Amino acid sequence: MTQENETPRLRLTAVSKRFGAVRAIQHADLTVRAGQVHALVGENGAGKSTMIKIVAGAEQSDTGEIEWDGSPVRIGSTTDAIALGIATVYQEPQLFPELTVAENIFLGKEIKSRGKVDWSAQNTKVVELLELLGLPAKYATATVGDLSIAEQQQVSIAKALSGDAKVLILDEPSAILTDAEIETLFTVVRRLTASGVSVIYISHRLDELFRIADEVTVMRDGRTIGTYPIGELSVRQIAHLMVGEELSDERPHREVPEGPAVLELHGLTRTGKFRDVDVSVRAGEIVALYGLVGSGVSEIAASCYGIEPATSGIIKINGSEQKPRSPEHAQKLGIALLPANRKVEGMFGFQSIAFNISAGHLKLLSKLGIFVDRGREKVVALDMIKRLAVRTPHERQPISAMSGGNAQKVVLARQLVERPKVLILAEPTQGVDVGAKEEIHRLITELAEEGTAVLVVTSDLPEALRIADRIQVVRGGTTTEEFGPDAKQVDLLAAAAGGSE
């Protein structure tokens, strides 16, 4: 392989970055060699994305040094980064669906001759790029909107490479791909490294690193723990480095009452998303479905709530089989769901707290089924504000003016107005500050104590461990292993990230 004394393509030394009072990364190091795949791993919030943004020029480090081919450089903007030869492919393809692949790649930097776009010249270059990536040349003239998500991602990679990139950052490229598509992606990555391009590869799926990465840098709590040749580690060891020494969590042991399951999923399947999912939740129990982004875990939640009905399998509520057709129907069955994407799926932006809480319960909160009972609405809203400790001057405050944690509490309050039998919480504390996170966790436990069956769908490992009575790991679209509340983070992570050696 490479020699230690060779000049690295890119080296970051002792880089630190703060956002306000939060230290996103401190004294982090990263060394990327030419023609190598360098994996960057860490849990959510470990500082991976800040690190990448600094390399890509989207953020500037407060302290620390960056070297490019051995000489110090300053990456002050994305333009600087691109000029150096650093290209980034984000998870969601940023393409124009109505334009062809070639046009997308050359948008804003068209090759022109005599005033018109030189399609043949562009096409030749695109075909070269596609060949380099091992993709069919016919893609060049295909309309991007006609391609699959995986193909669009490959186009994004081609676009990134069109500017003669020397370092390519792939931000969780596999999260949205199927296994076969991941294989194609790897072929593309291998071809690139063979031609001398360095790849910084970010992934939650640890198992795949062993097939593609040369070196891996592990991050935890904003620090780089170390860089290792991939061959020296196992999935378990990486997982261990990621989670560190476990603090003894003084989590009080909770007695879950015996009884029949309130929510049961048997062999639940939605073609192309997840298959054969088996989960059961009793009254008063908190079960976590823990899986990485792209494991299908969020789609399972959406199916139980009638957003994307399952194609086969059985959902039972209190022992009787049900098929939730729509969120309305699911609510009638006693299922409530806290959506994962608060801004898009949860919040009515410029409307008041009271509005946000009563939406979806208007039948209950109305007189004669027609008029909103504003007195009761206010009582309910104030009650919820108090119960969930929402910090706000009054219930008429627009939700868009609130912090993430407070807004999340308001959206959660909406799920509690009519006491649900089953409460599904998708990523309940994403983008929420530490204090509010504690409060939301305490509230979830309280709800379970009162007899609600709680299913927490999460990709946040400590969260799953902190609140769940049982943890079901979802990997590759299906439930795999089950863990108890005293499981070790390492084991869970290894199970979810695919380290069953």
Added chain:
Amino acid sequence: MTITEAPPVKAQRKKPDLARIFLTQRIPLLAVLIVIVVVTFFINDAGGYLTAPYDFDYMSASLISAVPLAMLGLAEMLVILSGRGGIDLSVGAIVSLAGMIFGFAYGEWGWPLWLAIIATAGFGALLGAVNGFLVSYIGFPALIATLATFYAYKSIAIVINNQQPISTEPIQQLFSLTRSVELPIIGQYIPDVPLGIFTFLLPTVVAVWLLLARTAYGRRLYGIGTNDVAARWAGLPVRDTRFKAYVYAGLISGLVAVVTVAQFASARPDAGVSGNGMALPAITIAVLGGVAITGGIGRVAGVVLATLLIVWLNAGILLAFVGNEGSQYQLLALGAVLVFAALLNGLTNRKYGGAQ
């Protein structure tokens, strides 16, 4: 570990910033503009620059033109509130076609007035339901669906009676609906008010206000207009709610058809589409009244005040210019006020993050 981020301490409430209030809150702004307009014309009147006196009697009489304008403004508000580019270009065509139906029912078939009015409103609602079905259930962009139905309704309205207006005896007598009446008890102290205000406009205003501000349906409508993805996740009937917005808009247009027939004393096949049509001014009123074209924001009071502003401005302009100059300057006023309001919205969005 890292330091916990303290929640940002809200700056001490500053003393009310007048510029901010007028920029972010449409209703005070409109109220001030109305005062400015009225005072300006009073001064002009006192100076003898007007062709006829601009006084309370005149202002009150001019309100008759506020009836169709405000009602259609409210209809547009309902569909614009529903979000997803909601708009209704067909309201004028519905007025024409429903007006012809009213002409047949009341003028030719001799139905009782109340039944004819209900039938006309119901027919308007049916025409609105076609729009709602296309937009909400099939997924047409509202602009396209209502452009298509505008053409279709307009054409049917003209063809249905061989291009002939219906102005039989009963229809001609309806003109009395537009007369001004003295109000009981307080009537001696205030000017006479056009009857249409009480028979059509006020009931519509109250009904729409109740619908939007007090009913569960109104909540749902604001909900889907604010964020229709979140509305779906909250279990709101998104399609049904949006569909009904178009139905209600059609229903109001049907009522306007009756008013229009009364005003012309004739059911004219091109009543709602002649010249510039009725949709353009109605959309203008709604936008001026603070309804956000992106949905979810808008109040009845805003639309009513915007109507008063335009009606009294127009009434003054008619007196300030001789002949048809006046009606031309009304176009200028409408256009200029709309561009001004739109630019103000744009500025507000950038500076204060949106109007209320």
Added chain:
Amino acid sequence: MSLLKERTKPRVLTNPVTGQEIVLVGVIAVLWVALAVSTPAFLTAGSIQPLLVATAPIALVGVGMTIVIITGGIDVSVGGAIMVCSVITAKALVGSGVSLGVAVLISLLAGGVLGLVNGVLIAYGRVHAIIITFGTANIFMFLGLQIFGSGTVNGIPATLAFFGRGEDGRTLGIPHAFLVTILITAACWWYLRHTAGGRHFYAIGGDAQAARLAGVRVQRRVLLAYVITGLLVGLASCFVIAQGTSTLDQSVGSGKELAVIAAVVIGGTSIMGGRGSVLGTLLGALLVQTVSSGVTQLGWRSQLSDLFVGIFIIVAVGADLLRARARRSSR
């Protein structure tokens, strides 16, 4: 062939003609045949020539409107703008007896200025295009009526007969107005398809923010779209005057904005922006005019043609919606 060209050039572009355009050609052909069979007078020069002349102004403004809609905007002020341009030009013809070239220049200039006003307000005021153009529509109508003064413009000389219905307006039997429209449509088609600037219109309609990040000068492009529309309105106004009698009345341009949008939409341009073709718009305008002319020749009420326009819009856009839905679900 292969001897002339050593290597076969790879196909580097998408199809020059869209499915919608082929369907439109088919529908127009079927209508023409059906009309020819039912009314023998239809397929005569005396019937086709006026049809082409009448298609020209709508198609021409439609070309500009197509570009505007591709960028994700809309312009409902074209009716008012036609009024301003035609009354200015008509007055110049009557008052100063200007020549054909000067008249066209005046009209172009007037249209360009009006387009510039729209463009500046929309591109730099960052307000939704439909609201701004509703506003400017009123202002343009005010201007138009002011210039009209009282009543009509009478005694317009036949200076613009080159674009008219008469003998002077044709070469080899083809009306000049239609010929000019074809040429301009072709030029815009080429511009939109083959130049970087033209492609940028599509990128802006697809995602203006992403286009800006890719280095597209979004504001300038948007401004240009409205100015082009204004210029085409100017030229179309000359056609309108030429087609009319020696009298221009105040209803000129009224309702034209919706007729133009209808032609654009029937031609397959997406109102959401990012997709569309000026060729489709030309065909859309031709279809609408065919129906309107057919309805009259069949002895039906002329207003019935509007009903067909409504139905065409629903069918054209509805088919597109179903196609998009099928495409999504096949993923």
